[in-house]
Structure formats: structure tokens, C-alpha cells
Amino acid sequence: KAGVTQTPRYLIKTRGQQVTLSCSPISGHRSVSWYQQTPGQGLQFLFEYFSETQRNKGNFPGRFSGRQFSNSRSEMNVSTLELGDSALYLCASSSGLAAYTDTQYFGPGTRLTVL
Amino acid sequence: GQQVMQIPQYQHVQEGEDFTTYCNSSTTLSNIQWYKQRPGGHPVFLIQLVKSGEVKKQKRLTFQFGEAKKNSSLHITATQTTDVGTYFCAGSRTALIFGKGTTLSVSS
Numbered sequence: 001k002a003g004v005t006q007t008p009r010y011l012i013k014t015r016g017q018q019v020t021l022s023c024s025p026i027s028g029h030r031s032v033s034w035y036q037q038t039p040g041q042g043l044q045f046l047f048e049y050f051s052e053t054q055r056n057k058g059n060f061p062g063r064f065s066g067r068q069f070s071n072s073r074s075e076m077n078v079s080t081l082e083l084g085d086s087a088l089y090l091c092a093s094s095s096g097l098a099a100y101t102d103t104q105y106f107g108p109g110t111r112l113t114v115l
Numbered sequence: 116g117q118q119v120m121q122i123p124q125y126q127h128v129q130e131g132e133d134f135t136t137y138c139n140s141s142t143t144l145s146n147i148q149w150y151k152q153r154p155g156g157h158p159v160f161l162i163q164l165v166k167s168g169e170v171k172k173q174k175r176l177t178f179q180f181g182e183a184k185k186n187s188s189l190h191i192t193a194t195q196t197t198d199v200g201t202y203f204c205a206g207s208r209t210a211l212i213f214g215k216g217t218t219l220s221v222s223s
Contacts, residue, residue, distance in 0.1 A: 042203075042216055043158070045210065090157060101163075104150075106150075
């Protein structure tokens with residue numbers, strides 16, 4: 001099976017702009033989770049989508065949003081970018097059959113730099 | 116809220132030495148998962164522990180889940196340079212929460 005793919009791999013934006021990241025899960029997986037990884041905070045959970053519905057949400061401001069399509073592909077959007085949003089954004093797919101306990105299969109990530 | 120703490124944050128060893136990282140939760144966990152992230156890579160699933168007191172081995176890696184299901188450890192015997200990376204535990208109860216990881220460096 002093909003793994004999780006994320007596009008783009010690298011992105012440079014300026015403060016105030018918005019950005020959309022894309023994630024294609026492993027075929028057959030219905031759950032997609034998004035994480036923000038920074039050196040200081042580690043891996044922080046943003047949200048999880050299952051069957052096009054947000055099933056769980058982390059503690060991030062409303063500037064961070066996401067959606068999932070009928071083919072399980074997911075997008076994450078960050079509006080009004082701040083310098084602190086610079087991070088590696090990781091997408092992880094899982095079967096979704098067992099919320100919170102499924103094995104997470106991570107994509108390579110999108111490295112976002114905000115100038 | 117639910118928190119998962121990992122220690123140490125960094126560990127440097129000589130090749131051939133043993134290495135252990137510890138994971139502690141403020142609440143009882145349903146299960147615990149361990150992941151490894153190589154430098155420049157993404158987290159890769161290693162193992163999942165579910166039962167109280169469970170011990171699992173993968174070659175030189177030994178994983179333990181505490182009796183109270185609040186702590187876990189990963190022990191690597193006779194480290195090799197290929198073990199370099201950051202090891203994360205992730206505990207779940209009402210959400211899957213990752214610890215901040217232990218970064219292992221190995222010198223030959």
C-alpha cells in the first residue's frame with residue numbers, strides 16, 4: 001500500500017497570510033489526524049476527522065481549521081498566520097475503528113515557515 | 116487535562132551501552148503506543164501496549180506498561196548507531212496524547 005502523502009512538503013509564507021495543507025491517507029483508512037511539531041512543544045494534536053466529520057479537537061485557536069472529503073483526503077487551513085505557526089505539520093491516518101487507540105501512520109509532513 | 120511526561124529529554128550513549136526512556140501519565144491510560152522519529156523523518160509506530168504489567172520485546176527493544184497503567188518504559192540493549200532518533204510515547208484515554216520525546220544520540 002502507498003503511504004500517507006502530504007503536499008506541499010515545504011512552504012514559506014508571511015505573517016497575515018493563510019495557508020492550506022493537504023493530506024492523502026493510506027487507502028482504506030477513514031481517519032485523518034493533524035499534528036503540529038515544534039522543538040519546544042513536541043507533537044501537539046490539532047484535530048481528527050473521521051468519515052468527513054471532526055471527531056476530536058485539540059487546544060488550538062480557531063485560526064486552525066480542517067475538513068475531510070468523501071475520499072478521506074483531508075485539508076488543513078491556517079488563517080492569519082503568525083510567526084509562532086512555523087512548524088512541521090504532520091498528518092496521520094488510521095483505520096478510525098477505534099478512536100484514540102488506533103495506530104497512527106504518519107506522512108512526511110509539511111514544513112511551514114512564517115516570515 | 117491529561118498529560119504525558121517523558122524523561123529524559125536527551126540521552127547520549129556510547130555504542131553498545133543500554134538506554135532507557137520513561138513515560139508517565141497523570142491519569143490511567145487505556146493503552147500506550149511508542150513511536151520512533153529518525154532525524155529529518157516522521158514518527159513511525161513501534162508498538163502498542165494494552166494490558167496492565169505487559170512486557171513486549173522487539174529484538175533489542177523491551178517495552179513495559181506499568182501495573183497501574185500510568186507509566187511505561189522503553190529499554191534498548193546494546194545500542195547501535197541505527198537507534199539514533201527521538202522516541203515518543205503516546206497515551207490514550209480520552210485522546211491520544213504524545214509525550215515530548217527522548218532524543219537519543221549514539222557515538223561509535
